[in-house]
Amino acid sequence: MNRTASEIELAERLIGQRPTLEDVARRAEVSKSTVSRVINGEPRVRAAVAERIREAVAELGYVPNQAARSLVTRRNDAVAVVVTEPQNRLFVDPYFDCLLRGIRHELVQHGAQPVLLFIEEQEDYPRVCNFLGGGHVDGALLFSLRADDPLPDLVEQMGLPAVFGGRPGPGSGQRSDVYTYVDADNRGGAREAVRHLVSLGRRRIATITGPLDQASAMDRLDGYRDVLLDTPPRLVAEADFTLQGGADAMALLLDQAPDLDAVFVASDLMASGALRILRERGRTVPGDVAVVGFDDLTPIAEATEPPLTTVRQDIEGMGRLMARLLCDRTSHQPLRKDGAHRLPSVVTPTRLVIRDSA
Secondary structure (H helix, E strand, O other): OOOOHHHHHHHHHHHOOOOOHHHHHHHHOOOHHHHHHHHOOOOOOOHHHHHHHHHHHHHHOOOOOHHHHHHHHOOOOEEEEEEOOOOOHHHHOHHHHHHHHHHHHHHHHOOOEEEEEEOOOOOHHHHHHHHHOOOOOOEEEEEOOOOOOOHHHHHHHHOOOEEEEOOOOOOOOOOHHHOOEEEEOHHHHHHHHHHHHHHOOOOOEEEEEOOOOOHHHHHHHHHHHHHOOOOOHHHEEEOOOOHHHHHHHHHHHHHHOOOOOEEEEOOHHHHHHHHHHHHHOOOOOOOOOEEEEEEOOHHHHOOOOOOOEEEEOOHHHHHHHHHHHHHHHHHOOOOOOOOOOOOOOEEEOOEEEOOOOO
16 A cells, blocks of 8 residues: 555644544554554455454544545545536436446445536636646546547546546547547447348338437447448438437438338437427337337336337446446556556447337
């Protein structure tokens, strides 16, 4: 460990009067260094001695002072979670709820506290970057990045350990091979969805994409095009991963291609909006138009009428994996600015979940 019992005790005494390591050691009749090893989870202490120390800690009400610990360890046990989306998106989109739940659960297991930061407009970058570079957090988890977003390079220049949710988008300076990220197999999942529609005999298959300045949306569009090589532009509509965006895109597709008989939608939330428009236009699902979504968000996929066939990605599991990778890095080796010893990125599998919409 990079702190000693005497250093922690000194820092605690400087910060305020409270039970100290020395008090615990005296009560348990052991050395301060032995108490320090038990508190910090080191295994080199006999079980009976460790139990005696834990009892002394409980009797005295000893709590290691986080500020004192930070003076010695230069660790904050806090992780920035940076979201480049409007705050209200987090309250209406179950995707973010699943992702943040996974992140929080994993951070709690590592004794770390998430600090949520939002970037909604250009003026937010200096504030967020000053916070990230100010020594307040041990690392950062970042997601919903757009093409040419400066955050990946800025975080890299700070030397701050970071893990990205999703492959950083295409754009200058954003080489995904130099960043650690957790992503789903977006392209493969989209291919499976479209092949399923083809297997059902559908021949005029449209798609509603997410914002094409995000890598996940581009990958899902590429998967669609892997199967349908010569898609006419009238069968492709770009939206914004929102319910209303899906509804508007579906209306546009029906105006441009009234003979379409299937649609692959790049998110479940957008698919829910698309289903509403199909009902309003008098189209039956799956009779007239088969619909496949992406995410397998249970509150949406099982509640739509009909229940939604969709591509499942383990969103909560990806959040946990992001946090675990970051905590493994910050607990052991600090991330070097030259990228040495960088953690490998992870692409998690997807699978098609067939329900009644296709």
